[in-house]
Amino acid sequence: MQFYPMEVLLSIYKKQSKINGSAPALFAWHERPGALERLTPPWMALKSVTATNGIKTGSQVRVNLSVMGLPFAMAAEHLDYQPPDMFRDRLVKSPFAKWTHTHRFIDLEDNTSTLEDSISYDVPLYFPKALKNLAEREVTRMFEFRHRVTQEDMARHKACSRRLTIVVSGAGGVIGQQLCYFLTTGGHRVIRLVRRSLQVQGDEIFWNPAAGQLDLSDAGPIDAVINLNGNSVFSRWWTRKRRAEIIQSRTDSTRTLALGLARLAQPPKVFISASAVGYYGETGDSAVTEASPQGNLFISKVCHEWERAAAPASAAGIRTVFARIGVALTPRGGALAQLLPAFQLGLGARIANGSQYMSWVSMDDVLYALYHTINTPTLEGAVNIVAPIPVTNRAFTRSLAAILGRPAPFALPSGAIDLLWGARGREVLLSSTRVMPEKLLASGFRFRYADLFDALGSALGIFDKVPTNKG
Secondary structure: OEEEEOOOOEEEEEEEEEEOOOHHHHHHHHHOOOHHHHHOOOOEEEEEEEEOOOOOOOOEEEEEEEEOOEEEEEEEEEEEEEOOOEEEEEEEEOOOOEEEEEEEEEEOOOOOEEEEEEEEEEOOOOOOHHHHHHHHHHHHHHHHHHHHHHHHHHHHHHOOOOOOEEEEEOOOOHHHHHHHHHHHHOOOEEEEEEOOOOOOOOOEEEEEHHHOEEOOHHHOOOOEEEEOOOOOOOOOOOOHHHHHHHHHHHHHHHHHHHHHHHHOOOOOOEEEEEEEHHHHOOOOOOEEOOOOOOOOOHHHHHHHHHHHOOHHHHHOOOEEEEEEEOEEEOOOOHHHHHHHHHHHOOOOEEEOOOOOEEOEEEHHHHHHHHHHHHOOOOOOEEEEEOOOOOEEHHHHHHHHHHHHOOOOOEEEOHHHHHHHHHHHHHHHHHOOOEEOOHHHHHOOOOOOOOOHHHHHHHHHOOOOOOOOOOO
């Protein structure tokens, strides 16, 4: 991985990585829907993608994205298509004066392959030296991420040779979008449940969970269903009405799905319904597992009702899993996205004394754990999807500040949290939840990011920091 100066402003970048999969399999992964989205780093906000004919010669691709808050409209055309060995494209609209990208796939003897990306690019003449250096760093950063994702996704898909039909609700959410891209690049058929009755496209099925409306009879045989619905618990003040909405948004969708699956003549093998580690409530310093009892917070009640709504599916003999997901770390949304602006400005703060535990998980491990659950028949009931090393808020604050190279000198007092957010602040920000993924580990699941510092570095594209201040 290095840069070769060719003339005043022209550079060639090349990176090679060994992939656990043959060259034809690797080429197919790149050709399937969702590959570009999966390869787009999470620190780049991808707004839209349109393509005319996949990656075949002559295909046109248009992308709208945001980098560091700045919008970019980009367009590319595909110049060469030689399956399963290579394809080539070039940017015709971008911040670069020139960009030609050659993707090569080289078969090796042990059913593995080499992925090689070669890019020749040029920056505009008016770019100052600082911007040229920034462009070089960003290219390196982006392709480090792309190769990591390709290596790991290919390895996970190789473990399952079957091609599945999977129904996903909540496919437009932060987790749902990435899950669908991960599944389609693996060759699986994904059916998205949508709430717009007009212009239903391709593998989409209309449903109205508030009215209990869902008809899956035209979907054909379904292997798995993943339910990721639910309104945000933190976005608005917890009035009595809002509390009811939080519960109902989860129970309506889960019950509608469970009843719809139970009615099928050929029901799916597994129904995975999202829940959350809030089920356990306040646990202090005590570690809890799937066998631990329900807590007594409001969010514990939410999770209990959420899981109970899936009863019709389990009663029909469908293997039912409650995916109790921790704090999923991604700059695309959720807790990390909300914290980043302050931390990037050097205004990061721990919450109260920082002793409360936070059960986190990388976004990729959420996807891999859900996929592992589909393919592991022994997993049933509650399954904690959290990293095996939960950390205190103090440790999380220090790790994020260290990754960004910024100070985090402040503390947000518990009284201020109570004043600003009331009960939702006390339950979401101040409660301590130290959850262990006992069932996942016992079933042989391998975490890609068991260490918080590594997970944050990958999510933010900062791969060269040494964890000197994790706390």
